[in-house]
Amino acid sequence: MGVEGSAGTWELGDLTVNRVGFGAMRLTGRAPFALDDVPSERARSIGVLRAAVELGVNHIDTAAFYFSALRSANELINSALAPYPDDLVITTKVGPGRDPSGEWLWATPEQLRGQVEENLRQLGRDHLDVVNLRTKGTGSIAEHFGALSELRDAGLVRHLGISNVTPGHLDEALAIAPVVCVQNRYGIGASPEENAFLRVCGERGVAFVPFFAIAGEGREAGTGGADSMEVRKVAQAHGVTEAQVRLAWTLHQGPHVLAIPGTGDPAHLAENVAAGALGFSAAELALLDAVTP
Template sequence: MTSQTITAAASGTWKLGDLEINRMGFGAMRLTQHGEALRADAASSDRGRAIRVLRRAVELGVNHIDTAAFYFSPLRSANELINRALAPYPDDLVITTKVGPGRDPSGAWLPHATPEQLRGQVEENLRQLGRDHLDVVNLRIAGTDSLAERFGALAELREAGLIRHLGLSNVTPAHLAEAQEIAPVVCVQNPYGIGARPEDDAFLRSCGAQGVAFVPFYAIAGAGREAGASGEDHDEVRAVARAHEASAAQVRLAWTLHRGPHVLAIPGTGNPDHLLANVAAGALRLSHGGLAALDRLHRGGTSA
């Protein structure tokens, strides 16, 4: 499919609280380094190229950028790249960040933040991004423990004006219900794509019924996760891609957006050509036959 003139507006819009965004966004995780994301020993990316990708994304109508202070390589910080590329920020740009995990200066992972430590993580994001408040902060969870104390700490920062809206990442339906008792939740960011589990489908639908955005990560990479897509794909995905003159990655993104009007996409890349293709996927309307084939593959429970 032709991608040069397609903008993120083709994907439609959704509101995170009172913030209207295009459903096709941009994930900053892969901006800082080459190879597998978030590896301490990975080579840092080219700074100028990363800045050009960010600026081009905004030119293409992307107004939702997902980031985190722990997205960094030995020489690059995603938040500081965003600041350098885009400040002063466009009025309609929504920057979503995550707190909970942390990494030391060497890149090694630290235990998830305590409620008391979360304020420091929020302030670090504010400093790096050059903002006086954060548009959306997702509390990322590891495991199934209660999030009440940690989410409550973020709710206090929201009341203080440091955070506008709150979301969750890597959570269960029970976590969402627990959080909603404390403060409004505008989005859930979970792994999801073709081959996801039936319970993930149910959670996606439940979020839609509650007016909560569902934001898949690894929608293209699938089981490759931080390593990215393998370059191989299922026959069904390749066949649909050929029929639509699109790439397999574009088909996976389009299928994800077809799952509901509340589903957002945040594909990440440091490659300008991949950026154009990802944004163009927001305009891809899959045929009934193509959707049926992908849905059958999805129900088969495998993900390349």
């Protein structure tokens, strides 16, 4: 195992994961979801996945809708890692979907089973470790989450999570079935409301899994714009990249915070894993905590 374990572990239900995981979105190309994008190099993407596992990553986040013109993240994971290591936890998402031409759609509660089965087929598994219900961010999720709870009872899904949600959504979901994780956008410069929700998850024993922690406002396009003076100062003091500081800062927000940075670059993969061992002084944390969007 590499330095992965230095960030500690967390329990997703009865599944133990190292806190630095891997997000599969960027495996398919430089511009995820763009069907006219230059596709990723297949052998390189497979190599990154295998290297991640060798470095100790045992939590991979993916989705059936992670595909570009020639690449599917789930297919790459299957090709690279099957038969899967016993301790590997694969988390996927349902709710959004894409037709073969790449057009987006949102599943009805009745269509969620088909999305779960699509992930099962692509990954070559008979059950999914964790399925997150990705929401539009507003409105009740009870009917959709209830449908996933039934799939959990049927054995197709082991654990459930929710993504792009509010504290009210978490309350709604917990009234139906256990929730092992919340995936929300989060990073340096988070609002007081976002910080409060992260703390609520910790109090309830629910993992908080930030997305776009490194990309920030760049979102799917990746990092964009200059980092703040505070982030650059801390990075220079430690001899690391600004991206590593951003990633490590999220891990310092609580033992229940997991990281799922994504990359198709072997060098960036090594940096992301190494960020799990990056420590900050109290003064550095205060400096980073004070950064505003």
